[in-house]
Amino acid sequence: MSGVAPYEMRTSEKRLVLWFIGIGFAHLAVGILMGLLQGLQHAGIDLYRVVPLVRHYYQGLSIHGVFNVLVFTTYFIAGFLLFVTGYGLGRPLPGLRLGWVTFWVMTAGLVLVDWALLANKASVLFTSYAPLQAHPAYYVGLVLVVVGTWLLLVIMTQAYLAWRRENPGRRTPLITFGALATIFMWGLASVGIAVQFVGLLIPWSLGLLPGVDPLLSRTLFWFTGHPIVYFWLLPAYISWYFMLPRQVGGRLFSEPLARLAFLLFIPLSLPVGFHHQYLDPGVSVGYKAIHGLLTFAVFMPSMLTAFTVLASVETGGRARGGRGWLGWIGRLPWQDPSVTAQLLAMVLFAFGGISGLVNASFTVNLVVHNTLFVPGHFHLTVGTAVALTFMGVTYWLVPHLTGRRLWSRKAALWQAWLWFFGMTLMSRGMVWAGMLGAPRRTALGSAPYFQPEWTDPLRLAAFGGVLLTVSGVLFFVNLVGTLWGAPRGVTTEVPVAEPVEEGRAMPAFLDRFTPWVTVTAVLVAAAYLPTLYRLFAEMRLTVPGLRPY
Amino acid sequence: MHTHPLERFWIYLSAGLLVVFAFAVAFSSLVLGIEIPGIEDQAVPAAAAGEYPPNQGWIRELAPGRYEVNMMTRVWTFDPGEIRVPRGSTVTFYLHSADLLHGFRIQGTTVSLMAIPGQVGKVTYTFTTPGEYPFVCHEYCGVGHHLMSGRVIVEGN
Numbered sequence: 027m028s029g030v031a032p033y034e035m036r037t038s039e040k041r042l043v044l045w046f047i048g049i050g051f052a053h054l055a056v057g058i059l060m061g062l063l064q065g066l067q068h069a070g071i072d073l074y075r076v077v078p079l080v081r082h083y084y085q086g087l088s089i090h091g092v093f094n095v096l097v098f099t100t101y102f103i104a105g106f107l108l109f110v111t112g113y114g115l116g117r118p119l120p121g122l123r124l125g126w127v128t129f130w131v132m133t134a135g136l137v138l139v140d141w142a143l144l145a146n147k148a149s150v151l152f153t154s155y156a157p158l159q160a161h162p163a164y165y166v167g168l169v170l171v172v173v174g175t176w177l178l179l180v181i182m183t184q185a186y187l188a189w190r191r192e193n194p195g196r197r198t199p200l201i202t203f204g205a206l207a208t209i210f211m212w213g214l215a216s217v218g219i220a221v222q223f224v225g226l227l228i229p230w231s232l233g234l235l236p237g238v239d240p241l242l243s244r245t246l247f248w249f250t251g252h253p254i255v256y257f258w259l260l261p262a263y264i265s266w267y268f269m270l271p272r273q274v275g276g277r278l279f280s281e282p283l284a285r286l287a288f289l290l291f292i293p294l295s296l297p298v299g300f301h302h303q304y305l306d307p308g309v310s311v312g313y314k315a316i317h318g319l320l321t322f323a324v325f326m327p328s329m330l331t332a333f334t335v336l337a338s339v340e341t342g343g344r345a346r347g348g349r350g351w352l353g354w355i356g357r358l359p360w361q362d363p364s365v366t367a368q369l370l371a372m373v374l375f376a377f378g379g380i381s382g383l384v385n386a387s388f389t390v391n392l393v394v395h396n397t398l399f400v401p402g403h404f405h406l407t408v409g410t411a412v413a414l415t416f417m418g419v420t421y422w423l424v425p426h427l428t429g430r431r432l433w434s435r436k437a438a439l440w441q442a443w444l445w446f447f448g449m450t451l452m453s454r455g456m457v458w459a460g461m462l463g464a465p466r467r468t469a470l471g472s473a474p475y476f477q478p479e480w481t482d483p484l485r486l487a488a489f490g491g492v493l494l495t496v497s498g499v500l501f502f503v504n505l506v507g508t509l510w511g512a513p514r515g516v517t518t519e520v521p522v523a524e525p526v527e528e529g530r531a532m533p534a535f536l537d538r539f540t541p542w543v544t545v546t547a548v549l550v551a552a553a554y555l556p557t558l559y560r561l562f563a564e565m566r567l568t569v570p571g572l573r574p575y
Numbered sequence: 576m577h578t579h580p581l582e583r584f585w586i587y588l589s590a591g592l593l594v595v596f597a598f599a600v601a602f603s604s605l606v607l608g609i610e611i612p613g614i615e616d617q618a619v620p621a622a623a624a625g626e627y628p629p630n631q632g633w634i635r636e637l638a639p640g641r642y643e644v645n646m647m648t649r650v651w652t653f654d655p656g657e658i659r660v661p662r663g664s665t666v667t668f669y670l671h672s673a674d675l676l677h678g679f680r681i682q683g684t685t686v687s688l689m690a691i692p693g694q695v696g697k698v699t700y701t702f703t704t705p706g707e708y709p710f711v712c713h714e715y716c717g718v719g720h721h722l723m724s725g726r727v728i729v730e731g732n
Contacts, residue, residue, distance in 0.1 A: 082718055151715050155676050157692060158717070240676060240692050280582060304611050305678075305689045307670070307696035311613035318600065322593045329589035333582055383596065388611065389603040392685050396678050396713035463682045465713035473721040475709045477682070530577065569692045572674055574650050574717030 032520070033116040035109070040427045042125050043105040047420065049133065050101030051505060054413070057093035058498040060086040065452065065491030067471040068484040083469040084149050084575055091152035092143060095408055097136060099258045100171060102416050104132070104178055106261050107205045109423070111182050113520055114202030115189040121181035128177040135170025138163040149575035151467060153247060154227065156238040159571030162231040169223050172216055179213045182206060197537050200284065201522060204264035207288040210539055211295050212257040214546055218249025218299075230571060237568040241308045242561045248299035249554065256295040256324075258408050260288065262415040266335045266368065269419075271523035273365050274358050276342025279334050281525040285536040287327040287334070292539070293546040294324040297553030301386045305395050313557050314388065320553065321386040328379055335372065341526065363438030367418030370446040371411050374453075378406030381457065396467075398487075399460025402453045410449045414442065417501055424508050425518040433507030437500050444497035452490025458483035612688060612696050630671070634658055642666045648690045649673040651719035653710065658727045662705045666727075670696035678713030681727060689714060705731035 035043075063073050063086050080086045112119045119125060141163060142148035148164035186198070186206055198206070226243050229235045267284045271277055278284060300317035303309050343354025359365050381403040384390055394400060425432050432438060464470060464480045535541055578586075603609050627633050632647040632654030640661065646668050647654040660666060670679050672690035680687040681700070688696040702708070712723035 084715065084718055084720070087715075149718075155714070158675050158715075241694055244676070244691070280579065283578060283582065303689075305687055305696075306691060306694070307612040307689065308614055308691060308694040311611060314611065314613070315604075319597060322597055325593060326586075326589060330586065333585045337579075337582070387596065388600045389609040390600070392609065392611065392687050395687050396680070463680070465678070465680065465711055467715045467720075468711075468713070469721040473711075473724070475682075475711055475724040477709075566693060569674075572650070572717070574675075574719070 031116055033113055035112050036118055036122075039108070039112055039119060039122060039125075042122070042129060043109045044424070044427050045129060046101050046105030046108070047424070048509075049136070050098045050105070051420075051502070053093040053101070054098040055498065055502050057090050057098060058495060060090035060093070062491050062495045064090065065488040067469055069488035070471050071488075072471055079144060081146050082149075082575070083472075084151070085143070085146045087467060088149045088151050089143050092139065094413075095258070096152055096168070096171070097139070099408070099412065100175065101132070103208075103257065103261050104128070104175065106264075106416075106419065106423070107178065107182065107209060109427075110201040110205045110264060111185055114199040114205070114522075115185055116199075117185070117189060117192070119181060120184045120188050124177060124181050128174050128181065131177065132171050132174030135167040135174065138167030139171070140167075142167065146575065153251070155247070156227060156230070156240050156243040157569045157571050159231055159573050162228060165223050165227045165231055169220070169228070172220060172223075175209075175212060175216065179209045182209050197532075200268045200278070200281070200525075201264055203285065203537070204260065204268060204288050206539065207292060208257060208260040208264070210543060211253060211260070211292045211546075214292070214543065214550070215250050215253030215257065215296055218246045218251075222246035222250075226567075230567075235567050237566075237570050239561070239565045239567055240569055241306065242565055244306070245299070245303065245309070245557065245561060248302045249296075250299075251302060252299045253295040255404075255408060256291050258412045260291060262371070262412050263288070263331060265415055265419050266331070266372065267338070268523050269521045270335070270365065270368050271338040271342060272521035273362065273368075273422075274339050274342030275345050276338055276340070276523070278523045278525040279337035279341065281527070281530070282532050282536055283330055283334050285532075287330040289536065289539075289542050290327040290330075291324070292542045293549050294320065294327065296546060296550045298324060298386075299554075300557075301388075301391070304388060304391050308561075309557060313553070316553055318386060318388045320549075322383070325379065325383065325386075332376070332379075338523065339369070361435075361439070363432075363435055363442055364418045364421040366439060367421065367442035367445070368415050370442055371414040371418065374406045374414075374446065374449060375411035377453070378403060378411055382407065394460055396465055397460035398456040398464045398466050401466050402456030402458075402460055405449060405453050405456070409453075410445070414445050414449075417445070418442065420505065422518055422521065424505065425512075425516065426520055428509060428514075429516060430508055430512040430514050431516040431518075433504050433512040437504045441497050441500040441504065444493050444500065448490045448493030448495075448497055450490070452487045452494060455483045455485070455487025455490060459487065609685065610698070612698065630673075640664050644668045646670050646679065646690075647673055648677040648679065648712065648723075650675060650717055651712070651723040653679075653712075653723065653725040656725035658725075659730060660702060660727070661730050663701070663703060664729070665699060665701045667697065667699045670698070675716045676714045677716050677723070679710060680713045681708050681710040683708055686710075687713070702727065702729040705729045 142161045148160035150158045150160045230238045298317050298321045300314045301321045340354050343357045346357040348354025348357035421438050459480050462479050633645050635643050670688050670690045672692045677690040684700055686698050686700045688698050708727040710725050
């Protein structure tokens, strides 16, 4: 039996989860506004002179990237993983005090990051490529956020081990299983930026090192920089696989394949970083090809997901009376904003995945590298599959945690559809402009080389950005309304799906993590060690930092 | 492990597609000869010295229709910023950075490369159509990043 009995978390635990989620969304609100400014700038409307606090495009862009994909994601995920771990195991978290320590460590770091960004002392974009240098507070702050995620790993492992002692022979409940796979993968993946920030960037920004080795620094960044996208994505998968089927009145189609998909992400997320460095001189073509092939391999668990999740949703549509090949789709509960948001997120994720294959393709990447095609791609993945799913989850999670009703279901439905259409148009515009050669991360509205054929796609993208902003406003009004204005005393169910075939025999390696972590270590060593060894052996800490912003 | 027949079909289909894509990529690289940079290109242009120092920007003609360009990038300029070659010329670019990460992309071509301090990038391209090809920096390098550009002018004959 892998199901989950209804369980009520302690109030103190719920409060901790709410704080994580709230701070995450507060940053997303600012991040979305910055995105609007960028889209308008590309279309010839420059608002940077009139907006307070933000001095220029690149400061805004740094805030946009860091707030949206480092702060919002990490905070929401910390809250959500704590929640599904505790709820799934049906027992109090043994490390609640450590949970608050985690929150304060991360938030102390966040204060430093926020200050550095808002004071224009860290306009280096979220990739923080050396020798572009930020204020030391920025690097220290980000390290503290990462340390927070490690503490989260400790809390979740403690809870898991305690549960296993209490429940010998039982399978790990699915939502908790997904959370553990996510955090174990991240624990391995985060080693790269830990070495980069602690070993290179912090001492260098403090003047303790004469210079930095840009290629080594960049390579360490991408060691973490690609798997981090699965750290964002897997929590969305937890909802799609193990919660959404229940919300649509269905069941999980295949428990073994769902577990396999999560487990495959542990080894396959990591040895792929060179696909961000295809055009870097100084990394061998052979290893780039290996990382390229492994990137295709990590596409497999997402293809498994596409099948299993859709088949699970289909069981719901059929249980609700849907007939025929497609008739079940109309029978899904589209009036439930949490469901609608997640289904629409999945639709756009299909295009996100396909455009990702373009980026990952060794030679094809030449055409799109560092063009707007790339943000066109990842606004479909992290910007929709992840962000819109998190919003959809919030539509039941915050009511559950607060005991209040969702403030406005109608606004939530509008929000989901507006995000879907806004992102479709924005992403289409970006991909289009990118294929016409428009570089990403560039104040195109002020570029002397602006090509006339970029005008239409960039206007389309800007229009999509406006719709997204309206969607964002609807979301935040609804969130604030739910937290402070909606009626109390309402019970909201935590949706947890049961598998179609409950209790079917399953190989033991589908409920163990150690073999997968071992495979990961071997695979990462094979894919990375020769290059890292050479880069460390040839390391020259000679290039000084520069702050031209 | 039990899997539904449809699901097994889907798995084979997905894996098959990826194998086809991988072969297409291998074909484009090995047969069509589309190159991406590696560690083999780290040397500065052969015999570059004297009139053509490795740490400065310059253009030199190796033979009729064959050119070498030593491209220096620094905030926020390309040196040389303008390159004139006759139609049909094959140009090999050696890309350096004097300060930050920069990018080098010639619009309308497959030339795209990262400029990393301490590394030398190399790319070769044949310009068959006359016209003006702007090139731009495609890696963020500070507040003047969007000003960093130049052009290749391919002259008809």
